Amino acid sequence: MRGRQVAAPMLCGAVLCGAMTGGCHRANGGVAGIAVKERLQPQPVRVGPSVVGVELSDTAGKPVSHAAIIVEADMTHPGMSPVFADAKEIAAGSYSATINLNMGGDWVVLLHIKLADGRKIERQMDVKGVQTN
Amino acid sequence: MSNSPSPNDDLEDDLTDDFVESVPFDLLLVPVVGRLLKWRHSRTVLGIPLLIVSLAMILHGLFGPTISPKNLATVLTWVHFRGALVLVILVAGNFFCMACPFMVARNAMRRFIRPRFNWPRGLRNKWAAVVMFALILFAYELFGLWSSPWLTAWIIAGYFLAVLVVDGLFKHATFCKYVCPLGQFNFIASTVSPLEVEVRDQQVCTGCHTKDCIRGRRDPRSDLVLVQRGCELALFLPAKAGNMDCTFCLDCVHACPHDNIGILSRLPASELMTDPRRSGVGYFSRRKDIAALALVFCFGALMNAFGMVSPAYTVESRLGHLLHIQSQASILGLLFIAFLVVEPAILLGGAAWVTRSCAQVNRAWLPLMLRYAYALVPLGFGMWLAHYGFHFFSGLYTIVPVTQNALASLGWPILGEPRWMLVGLPKYVVEPLEFGFLLLGLAGSLLIVWRLAEEDAGKRRIRAFLPWAVVCVGLFAASIWLMTQPMDMRATMMAG
Numbered sequence: 161m162r163g164r165q166v167a168a169p170m171l172c173g174a175v176l177c178g179a180m181t182g183g184c185h186r187a188n189g190g191v192a193g194i195a196v197k198e199r200l201q202p203q204p205v206r207v208g209p210s211v212v213g214v215e216l217s218d219t220a221g222k223p224v225s226h227a228a229i230i231v232e233a234d235m236t237h238p239g240m241s242p243v244f245a246d247a248k249e250i251a252a253g254s255y256s257a258t259i260n261l262n263m264g265g266d267w268v269v270l271l272h273i274k275l276a277d278g279r280k281i282e283r284q285m286d287v288k289g290v291q292t293n
Numbered sequence: 294m295s296n297s298p299s300p301n302d303d304l305e306d307d308l309t310d311d312f313v314e315s316v317p318f319d320l321l322l323v324p325v326v327g328r329l330l331k332w333r334h335s336r337t338v339l340g341i342p343l344l345i346v347s348l349a350m351i352l353h354g355l356f357g358p359t360i361s362p363k364n365l366a367t368v369l370t371w372v373h374f375r376g377a378l379v380l381v382i383l384v385a386g387n388f389f390c391m392a393c394p395f396m397v398a399r400n401a402m403r404r405f406i407r408p409r410f411n412w413p414r415g416l417r418n419k420w421a422a423v424v425m426f427a428l429i430l431f432a433y434e435l436f437g438l439w440s441s442p443w444l445t446a447w448i449i450a451g452y453f454l455a456v457l458v459v460d461g462l463f464k465h466a467t468f469c470k471y472v473c474p475l476g477q478f479n480f481i482a483s484t485v486s487p488l489e490v491e492v493r494d495q496q497v498c499t500g501c502h503t504k505d506c507i508r509g510r511r512d513p514r515s516d517l518v519l520v521q522r523g524c525e526l527a528l529f530l531p532a533k534a535g536n537m538d539c540t541f542c543l544d545c546v547h548a549c550p551h552d553n554i555g556i557l558s559r560l561p562a563s564e565l566m567t568d569p570r571r572s573g574v575g576y577f578s579r580r581k582d583i584a585a586l587a588l589v590f591c592f593g594a595l596m597n598a599f600g601m602v603s604p605a606y607t608v609e610s611r612l613g614h615l616l617h618i619q620s621q622a623s624i625l626g627l628l629f630i631a632f633l634v635v636e637p638a639i640l641l642g643g644a645a646w647v648t649r650s651c652a653q654v655n656r657a658w659l660p661l662m663l664r665y666a667y668a669l670v671p672l673g674f675g676m677w678l679a680h681y682g683f684h685f686f687s688g689l690y691t692i693v694p695v696t697q698n699a700l701a702s703l704g705w706p707i708l709g710e711p712r713w714m715l716v717g718l719p720k721y722v723v724e725p726l727e728f729g730f731l732l733l734g735l736a737g738s739l740l741i742v743w744r745l746a747e748e749d750a751g752k753r754r755i756r757a758f759l760p761w762a763v764v765c766v767g768l769f770a771a772s773i774w775l776m777t778q779p780m781d782m783r784a785t786m787m788a789g
Contacts, residue, residue, distance in 0.1 A: 207779075232713070234360060234361075234362045234363070235362065235782060236360075236361050236362075236437065236439070236440035236782065237361065237362070237371070237439050237440065237601075237684075237782040238361045238362040238364070238367045238368040238371055238372050238439065238688065238691065239362065239368065239371070239372035239684050239685075239687060239688020239691050239716075239717065240362065240687075240688065240716070241714075241716040242362065242713050242714070242716075244713075244714075263779075263780050263781070263782070264603055264779055264780060264781035264782075264783075265780065265781045265782035265783050266437070266440060266782065266783050268360050270360075284360075288783070289606075289783050291781075292603045292779040292781055
């Protein structure tokens with residue numbers, strides 16, 4: 161009985177300690193040797209079409225071509241429809257996609273990048289306060 | 294054929310009335326469902342799946358994706374749980390309190406820890422819970438809780454901790470009755486539910502001497518041994534009126550030796566049309582704390598929806614410039630005071646003053662305000678339904694890809710690749726439902742106001758009805774306006 165009385169608070173404590181240490185946020189996933197530059201235009205971002213530009217380069221600054229990039233935009237409120245678009249390579253190492261941010265508020269834009277050699281990169285852009293027209 | 298009423302017609306009317314009054318639908322008499330609910334362990338069995346889901350939400354919220362639409366904690370809490378809760382209250386009753394996962398943890402704890410203290414007398418009211426309810430609404434806007442799986446998980450974990458601490462120290466269902474803000478929301482909302490835990494036959498109770506429904510059933514060999522607890526929320530069933538403070542735990546059903554308690558149908562919101570002395574509650578019209586709860590419930594519904602539309606940010610921005618305030622919390626605090634305190638005081642105070650002046654109602658100003666405050670509950674509930682129903686229906690299927698993703702990230706892709714394009718019902722289905730809920734709320738509130746005005750003012754009932762009807766229609770118009778505004782969901786209110 162005494163063992164049970166001790167075990168319950170200890171279990172609660174262990175769960176809470178574990179939870180407290182787990183509050184870190186996940187960093188953007190990257191691949192060594194590949195630099196990713198992303199931008200969203202126009203600024204400030206308004207409801208409607210926005211252009212996501214992505215530039216990929218290696219350590220020598222050479223553009224990285226033939227990557228497949230999927231752009232995903234989610235509202236920060238759950239339960240809303242996500243928006244997807246495939247980015248096209250418009251110049252060597254330079255990619256562009258148009259996404260339709262269909263609601264005002266905070267958005268998260270995710271870049272799912274798959275390099276030609278199969279390696280994957282994930283990037284996240286926080287887009288605060290998309291304004292209604 | 295004569296048209297004049299005959300004694301037989303009167304008798305038939307009486308019989309019809311008796312029939313309508315004496316044979317309501319009783320959920321406990323429905324095959325299978327009734328047996329399941331009457332089973333002594335039904336509450337635990339219903340609560341265990343929700344407990345497991347709650348623990349999964351905490352873990353996923355703390356360790357899973359940080360993006361809100363991809364996390365079980367945020368998707369289930371802010372899309373599915375809230376929506377399902379108000380819909381179940383609308384079509385049935387307070388079944389979410391019945392299946393409360395926190396009570397499973399609390400009951401398990403009480404197998405080892407017996408609480409020793411009584412809740413302090415000065416706190417035996419709803420004031421603390423009302424303040425906490427308002428604070429949750431405030432924190433929801435200030436911290437953008439919907440956008441943070443981590444904070445959402447901590448709220449759930451904190452809730453478990455609070456239940457265990459409060460009910461570990463204090464006897465009876467202290468947490469449910471005096472502390473739980475979610476429970477208070479359910480209590481006040483379920484006053485419009487169509488089902489109520491009620492005695493089937495008052496005469497059986499009149500002849501009952503053991504009062505097991507409140508005292509609990511004792512072992513026949515020893516009166517000190519409790520074999521089934523009675524109502525922990527101090528509701529004595531023969532004198533219970535309405536759903537206030539009833540968690541649908543069914544302890545009374547299990548304790549009653551005469552099988553005289555059912556889950557009976559009734560006219561939704563009918564308990565708000567009268568003001569009887571309610572066991573464990575007292576008179577609604579004398580309970581300022583419960584009236585305050587009703588007002589925070591109603592005006593909080595508007596405030597909560599206001600925080601999700603574009604004009605909210607314009608108002609905040611202008612208020613900030615006008616008052617030279619940069620602090621987001623301060624601006625939001627001012628808005629909350631304006632919406633939850635000043636606005637109700639002006640609207641209800643004004644309506645009460647007009648009612649007293651024009652209809653010569655023989656009630657003091659404050660009791661009159663308190664009495665009619667409850668009439669706004671259906672309107673508020675309509676707004677909660679419209680708002681939460683919108684998120685629930687428009688994001689109905691989002692739980693599928695989020696669960697697929699959660700399992701896949703654990704290395705068990707048994708449900709396949711996440712189908713992120715699964716969202717919910719289209720706008721042309723959801724929008725009419727929203728407006729339907731608002732209309733339903735307005736109809737309910739007007740009906741209650743009319744009944745109260747009839748009772749208060751007799752021949753001058755229209756004069757007593759009109760001021761309150763104006764308040765109701767005004768709030769309804771505000772709700773419609775809110776629902777037609779472009780959505781703008783920001784975790785940072787002052788941005789832009």
